Amino acid sequence: MTQPILSVNKLTKNFGGLIAVNDISFQVKKGELMGLIGPNGSGKTTMLNLISGAFKPSTGQINLESTDITNQAAHMIARHGVARTFQLVRILPSLTALQNVIAGCVYGHVKLWGEDAQQKAEALLHRVGLAEHINTPTDSLTYIDQKRLELARALAANPRLLLLDEWLAGLNPSELNIGIQLISDLRDEGTSIIMVEHVMDAIRQLCDHCVVMSSGIKIADGSVDDVLSDPEVIRAYLGDEHA
Amino acid sequence: MSRLNKIFSQISKQEKRIALYCAIAFAIIATLPLFDQGFYLSISVNIVMYIVLCTAWSLFSGPTHYISLATAAFYGIGTYVVAIGIKDIPYPVLLVMAAIVSGGIAGIVGLATLRLSGVYFVVFTLGLSELIRQIVTWVQTNFSGSSGLYVFTDIREMHVFWQLLGLAVIVYIVGWLINRSRLGFAMQIIGNDETVAKHLGINTAISKILLFMISGAIIGVVGAIMAPRFSYVTPPSAFNPIISFQVVIMALLGGTKRLWGPLLGVIPFTILFDQVGVYFPDQTSIVIGVAFMAIVYLLPNGVLGLIETIKQKFTSSTKKEDPT
Amino acid sequence: MSFIINGLLLGGTYALIAVGLTLQYGVARIMNLANGENLVFACFMAFWLYTAFAINPILGIVIIAPMAFVINWLIYSYAMRPLVNRSKTSGQLEVNSILATFGLLFILKGLMKFSFGGGYFTYNYLAEGISIFGHNYGLNRVVAFIAAAVIAGTLYLFLNYTRYGTAIRAVAVNPTSASLVAINVPRASAFAFALGGALTAASGALLSSFYTFHADMGMDFTMKALVIVIMAGVGDVRGAVLAALMLGLTETAIATFVDPGLTAAGTYGLFILVLLFRPQGIFGRSNS
Ligand SMILES: Nc1ncnc2c1ncn2[C@@H]1O[C@H](COP(=O)(O)OP(=O)(O)O)[C@@H](O)[C@H]1O
Ligand SMILES: [Mg+2]
Numbered sequence: 030m031t032q033p034i035l036s037v038n039k040l041t042k043n044f045g046g047l048i049a050v051n052d053i054s055f056q057v058k059k060g061e062l063m064g065l066i067g068p069n070g071s072g073k074t075t076m077l078n079l080i081s082g083a084f085k086p087s088t089g090q091i092n093l094e095s096t097d098i099t100n101q102a103a104h105m106i107a108r109h110g111v112a113r114t115f116q117l118v119r120i121l122p123s124l125t126a127l128q129n130v131i132a133g134c135v136y137g138h139v140k141l142w143g144e145d146a147q148q149k150a151e152a153l154l155h156r157v158g159l160a161e162h163i164n165t166p167t168d169s170l171t172y173i174d175q176k177r178l179e180l181a182r183a184l185a186a187n188p189r190l191l192l193l194d195e196w197l198a199g200l201n202p203s204e205l206n207i208g209i210q211l212i213s214d215l216r217d218e219g220t221s222i223i224m225v226e227h228v229m230d231a232i233r234q235l236c237d238h239c240v241v242m243s244s245g246i247k248i249a250d251g252s253v254d255d256v257l258s259d260p261e262v263i264r265a266y267l268g269d270e271h272a
Numbered sequence: 273m274s275r276l277n278k279i280f281s282q283i284s285k286q287e288k289r290i291a292l293y294c295a296i297a298f299a300i301i302a303t304l305p306l307f308d309q310g311f312y313l314s315i316s317v318n319i320v321m322y323i324v325l326c327t328a329w330s331l332f333s334g335p336t337h338y339i340s341l342a343t344a345a346f347y348g349i350g351t352y353v354v355a356i357g358i359k360d361i362p363y364p365v366l367l368v369m370a371a372i373v374s375g376g377i378a379g380i381v382g383l384a385t386l387r388l389s390g391v392y393f394v395v396f397t398l399g400l401s402e403l404i405r406q407i408v409t410w411v412q413t414n415f416s417g418s419s420g421l422y423v424f425t426d427i428r429e430m431h432v433f434w435q436l437l438g439l440a441v442i443v444y445i446v447g448w449l450i451n452r453s454r455l456g457f458a459m460q461i462i463g464n465d466e467t468v469a470k471h472l473g474i475n476t477a478i479s480k481i482l483l484f485m486i487s488g489a490i491i492g493v494v495g496a497i498m499a500p501r502f503s504y505v506t507p508p509s510a511f512n513p514i515i516s517f518q519v520v521i522m523a524l525l526g527g528t529k530r531l532w533g534p535l536l537g538v539i540p541f542t543i544l545f546d547q548v549g550v551y552f553p554d555q556t557s558i559v560i561g562v563a564f565m566a567i568v569y570l571l572p573n574g575v576l577g578l579i580e581t582i583k584q585k586f587t588s589s590t591k592k593e594d595p596t
Numbered sequence: 597m598s599f600i601i602n603g604l605l606l607g608g609t610y611a612l613i614a615v616g617l618t619l620q621y622g623v624a625r626i627m628n629l630a631n632g633e634n635l636v637f638a639c640f641m642a643f644w645l646y647t648a649f650a651i652n653p654i655l656g657i658v659i660i661a662p663m664a665f666v667i668n669w670l671i672y673s674y675a676m677r678p679l680v681n682r683s684k685t686s687g688q689l690e691v692n693s694i695l696a697t698f699g700l701l702f703i704l705k706g707l708m709k710f711s712f713g714g715g716y717f718t719y720n721y722l723a724e725g726i727s728i729f730g731h732n733y734g735l736n737r738v739v740a741f742i743a744a745a746v747i748a749g750t751l752y753l754f755l756n757y758t759r760y761g762t763a764i765r766a767v768a769v770n771p772t773s774a775s776l777v778a779i780n781v782p783r784a785s786a787f788a789f790a791l792g793g794a795l796t797a798a799s800g801a802l803l804s805s806f807y808t809f810h811a812d813m814g815m816d817f818t819m820k821a822l823v824i825v826i827m828a829g830v831g832d833v834r835g836a837v838l839a840a841l842m843l844g845l846t847e848t849a850i851a852t853f854v855d856p857g858l859t860a861a862g863t864y865g866l867f868i869l870v871l872l873f874r875p876q877g878i879f880g881r882s883n884s
Contacts, residue, residue: 081471107473123466135454137473142454186473199488337691381818386871391627395822396871399864402819406861415855519697524695554714558706564699568679568692 032094034059034190034221037078040089042075044174049075051079052089057190061224062212064150064236064253068266073225074116077192079111080223082106093190110138110189114179114196116225122168126159127151129167129178133185159213180211191215193224197231206251209234233257241265294444296493302437305430308381313429317501319542320436321494326534327443330488331450333520334481334528337392341516342381343399344375345404346488348497348511352408355505362475363425367496374492375485382481398513405511412507420506435470435497439507443490447531450486455479488538513558518545522564527576598731600845605733607844608741611748612799612876614824614836615819616792622831623768623788625686626676626693630701631821633839634664635795637704638800646719653721654743654804659863660801661794671700680785689732694864701814709811727782740802747798748837755833764788766786768831796821816860823867829876 033056042050049072056062065073078084079144080091081102083167098106100142112133121129130150135142141149145269154160157177162170170178197208199204209231216222216235226232232239232253239256243265256262326344333340350370367563385396410569412418448455458479461469469476495510502509518541526537541563548559571578613635620628641660645651651659664687675696722739725732727883755761766774767784777783803809828835843863850862 065366083467083471089283102475103470104473104475107471113471115468119465121461128457132468132472134459135472136458154460182472186536337687339691339694359845371788377676388875389869390687391694391824392871392875395629395819396868399819399867403861403864406858406864409859410855410857414855515655517702520695553711556707557702557709561699561702561704561706564695564702569698 031059033057034061034094035223036092036233037076038090038092040076040079040091041081041087042072042084042085048245050079050086050242053240053242053245053252054246055240055247057221057223058237059221060216060219061135061237062216062235063225064232065223065225065242066227066232066239067242067248070244071242071265074194075240076242077113077223077225080106080190081111105185106137107137110186111192112137112183112186112188112190113192114176114183114194116194116198118172118175118179120167120170120182122176124167125164126167126170126178127163128155128187130154130181133182134187134257137186138189139153139185139187149185150181153184154178156184159183159205173200176200183213189221191220191222193222193226193263194249195225196226196237197226205231229257279589287549297435302434305433308524309430313433314545315492315543317429317433317436318546319539320440321434321498322519322522322542323535324436324440324443324494324539325491327440327447327531327539328487328494328536329449329519330523330528330531330534331490332480332487334479335463335521336483337463337518338386338480340397340484340487341392341394341520342378342488343433343491343516343519344513345397345401345512345516346378346491347495347498347515348401348404348408348507349374349377350492350497351510352421353492353500354499355423355502355510358408358423358425358499363427368494370492370496371489374495378485378488379481381488382484386477386480386484398516401511401513401516401522405507409507410510419474420504422453422504423502424535425500425501429501432497432501436494439490439497444531446486446490450483451531455482459483514556518562521560521567524565524567525571525574527574529573530576533574535574536579558579598733601731601733602737603848604841605737605741605839605844606848608744608798609803609836610649610824611818611840612744612802613796614821614828614840615748615751615833616794616796616799617715617796617818617821618825618828618831618833618836619764619792621825623764624672624676624785624792625680625689625771626672626789627690628700628792629694629696629697630704630814631763631792631796632816632818633701633708634796635800635803635811636669636708636811637748637815638664638707638797638855639804639807639814640811641693642798642804643717643719643809646721653801654739657743657747657801661798664797665790665794666864668784669790671793672789674702677782683838685780689838694751701818703823705814708873710810714811715803716787716808716810716832721805734806736806740805741803744799747795751795751834760784760787790839819867822861823863823870826867827870 035057040053059261079086129194236253239253241262249259249262353370354366404500458474520540522537523534617631638660642653642656645656679692722736726735764780771781823840827839847859851859
C-alpha cells in the first residue's frame with residue numbers, strides 16, 4: 030500500500046517522573062480502523078492527546094502522511110485533518126446542537142460558512158440520529174445523545190484521521206449496536222480511525238488491527254485475534270495468575 | 273429557540289425593523305443639545321461615553337470571562353494622543369492615531385498575557401494602567417516641567433456628545449458584525465470550552481488578541497474624543513483607575529451575553545454615580561464596593577440575566593396553562 | 597551602601613503582608629484583593645492606640661492582630677465560603693472571588709475614609725536614629741524589622757513543627773487528599789484566611805511606626821504583596837520572605853539612584869516582568 034496516514038515513531042511522554050507513553054511506534058494505514066487498547070491508566074488517552082496536539086511529546090515523532098505534526102499546536106493539527114472525541118464528553122453547552130456541529134466545519138480541515146455549513150451540520154445530525162434534536166439546548170440532551178453530538182462535530186471536519194476515545198463506553202446494549210453500526214459505516218466509507226475502546230465485542234467486530242498498551246509500553250501490535258490471544262496481553266488485562 | 277441557530281441567515285425583516293427603530297432613536301437622541309446644554313447634556317455625555325466603553329469592554333470580556341482593568345490605560349492613551357498632538361495634527365487624524373496606538377498596545381499586552389489565567393490577567397491590566405500613569409507623570413514633571421497639557425479646541429460639549437453618539441453607532445454595528453462572523457462564533461466556542469476550540473482548529477490566542485485589540489482601539493478613541501472636554505489633561509485624570517472599575521461594574525450589572533446588555537447597567541449607574549458624586553462625594557468608594565457585591569451575590573448574570581429568567585418563567589408557566 | 601540596609605528594613609515589613617496574602621491564596625484559594633485594607637486598618641488602629649492610650653505599636657499587635665483574625669474569619673465564613681460552594685469550576689471561583697474582594701476593598705476603603713478622612717497620618721514612635729556600620733537609621737525601622745522577623749520565624753515554626761501547621765500545608769498542596777486523611781479542609785481554609793489577615797495587620801501596625809499612611813493606599817500594598825507572592829511562587833512562605841527583601845531593596849535602590857517618583861513604577865515594572873517571564877515564580881518549582 031501507499032504511505033500510512035499516521036506513523037508514530039518512538040514516541041515518549043513523561044509527566045514529571047511518570048512515563049505515560051514510553052517509546053511507542055506504530056502505523057495506521059489509509060482507511061484502516063486501528064484499535065488502541067489496554068488497561069486503565071496505560072496511556073491510551075495520553076497517546077490520543079499527543080496525536081491531536083493537546084500535549085507536546087517529550088521525544089519522538091508523529092507524521093500525518095508526509096507532514097511532520099510532532100510539535101504543532103492543536104489547532105494546526107486539526108486543520109491538517111485530525112478530529113477527535115473526548116473520553117469525558119465535551120459538548121459546548123451554551124450552543125444548540127446544530128451550532129455544536131457547525132463549530133466542527135468552520136475553522137478546521139473543512140472551512141464552510143453560511144448555508145453550506147448549516148446544511149452539512151443538519152445532514153450529520155440526521156446521520157447520527159439526532160434529527161429531532163436540532164434545536165434542543167445541548168445540556169438537556171441524554172448522555173448518548175451528547176456522545177452522538179460530539180461524533181457529529183468531529184465528522185463535520187471531514188477528518189483524514191478520526192480519534193475516538195472510549196466513544197462506546199456507557200451505552201446500553203441497544204445503543205451499543207447502533208453505535209457499532211455507525212462506526213462500521215464510517216470505516217466502510219474509508220475514514221481512517223483510531224479507536225480507544227474497552228468493549229471487546231466492538232473491537233472484534235470493527236478493528237482491522239490493534240495496538241495494546243500497558244503502563245505506557247506497547248506490548249502487542251497485530252491482527253485482533255493474534256493480539257487478544259497473546260499471553261502477555263492476557264496477563265496485562267487479568268493479572269499474572271491467568272497467564 | 274430557532275432564532276439561536278440563525279447565526280448566518282440573511283438580515284431578517286425583524287432585524288431590519290429593529291435597525292430602523294434604532295436609527296430613529298439615535299436621531300431623536302442626537303437632537304438633545306438643541307434643548308439643553310447644561311446638566312442633561314453633560315450627564316448624557318457621560319452615559320453615552322460609558323455605553324461605548326462598556327460595550328467595547330464586553331466585546332472581549334463577555335465571551336472570554338477575562339476581567340480587564342486596562343480601560344483606564346487605553347482611555348488615557350487616547351486622551352494623551354490628542355493632548356500631545358492637537359497643536360500640530362488635524363483632530364480627525366488624532367482620533368485614528370488614538371485607535372491605532374491603543375489597539376497596538378492592546379495587541380502587545382494580549383500577546384504577552386493571554387496565556388496567563390484569571391487573576392494574573394486582572395492585576396496585570398491594573399498594573400499596566402498604573403505603570404503608564406506613573407511614567408507619564410514622571411516624564412512630564414522631569415522633561416516638560418508641568419503637571420499637565422492644555423487642550424484648546426473649538427470642540428464644545430455638544431460636539432463631544434455627537435461624536436460619542438456616532439461612535440456608539442459604530443460600536444453596535446461592529447459588535448453585531450462580529451457576532452455574525454467566524455470570529456464571534458469562535459469567541460462563543462472559546463467561552464464554552466477552550467480545549468475543544470483548539471481541537472476544532474481555532475487559533476484561540478489570535479482570536480482573543482484580535483478582539484482585545486478591537487476593544488482597546490475603541491476605548492482609546494473614547495479617550496481621544498473626551499480630551500477636549502478636559503481642557504487641561506493630567507495623568508491622574510486621564511489614567512483614572514476608577515473608570516476601569518466602573519466599566520466592569522456597569523457592564524457586568526447590565527449583562528454581557530447580549531450586545532445591548534451593558535446598556536441596562538450604564539444608564540442607572542451613570543446617574544447613580546453622578547448623584548453620589550454630587551451629594552455624597554466621600555461615599556463613592558462604598559457605592560462601588562456595594563455594586564461589586566451586588567454583582568456577585570445578587571445578579572451574577574446582570575439585569576439581562578434577570579430579565580431572561582423572568583421571561584423564561586413567564587413563557588413556561590403560560591405553556592402549562594395552555595395544553596396545546 | 598546604606599540603601600541595602602534601608603531596603604532590607606523595608607522588605608521585612610513587606611514580607612509579612614506577602615506571607616499573609618500567600619496563605620490566603622495558597623491555602624484558602626481566595627485571591628484577596630482587599631488584603632491591603634487589613635494593613636491600612638491596622639495602621640489606623642495602631643495610630644489610635646498610640647495617640648489615645650499611649651500603647652506602642654509593637655504591643656498594639658497583640659490587640660490588632662487578633663481583631664483582624666476574627667474579622668477575616670467572619671469574612672471568609674460569610675462572604676467567601678458561599679462562593680467556594682457555589683462555583684462549579686475553579687475559573688468561576690476565581691472570577692467571583694476577584695469581584696467580591698474588589699467589593700470588599702472599596703467598601704473597607706470607603707469606611708476608613710469615612711471614619712478617618714482622606715488625610716495623611718504619621719506619629720512619632722522611636723523616631724531617634726541608631727547607628728549601624730557608621731550610618732544612621734530610624735530606630736523605629738530597626739525595631740519593626742526585628743518584630744517582623746520574630747513573627748515570621750514563629751509562623752515558620754508553627755507551619756513546620758506543629759500538627760495543625762502541617763495540616764494547613766497539606767491543604768495548600770492538595771485539598772482533596774487532605775480531606776482524605778481527615779483534615780477539616782473548610783476549617784483549615786478559614787483559619788489560613790484569618791491568619792493571613794492577622795499577619796497583614798501585624799505588618800500594618802509595624803509599618804505605621806515609620807511610614808506616612810492614608811486611607812487610599814491599600815491597593816498599592818496589595819499589589820506589592822502580589823508581586824512578591826508571584827515572584828516567590830504561590831504558597832511558598834520562605835520564598836515570599838526572600839522576594840519581599842528583594843522588592844524592598846529594588847524600591848530603595850530606585851529611590852536612591854534613579855528617582856523617588858519612580859518607585860511605584862518600579863514595583864509595577866518588576867511585576868509585569870515577572871508575569872511575563874516567570875509566571876510560576878522565580879523560586880517556584882516548575883510543574884512538569
Ligand atoms: N495531564 C497529566 N498530568 C499528569 N499525569 C497525567 C496527565 N494525564 C495523564 N496522566 C497520567 O498518565 C497515565 C496514563 O493516563 P491515561 O493516558 O489517561 O490512561 P488511559 O487513557 O489508558 O486510561 C496515568 O497514570 C495518568 O495519571
Ligand atoms: Mg483514557
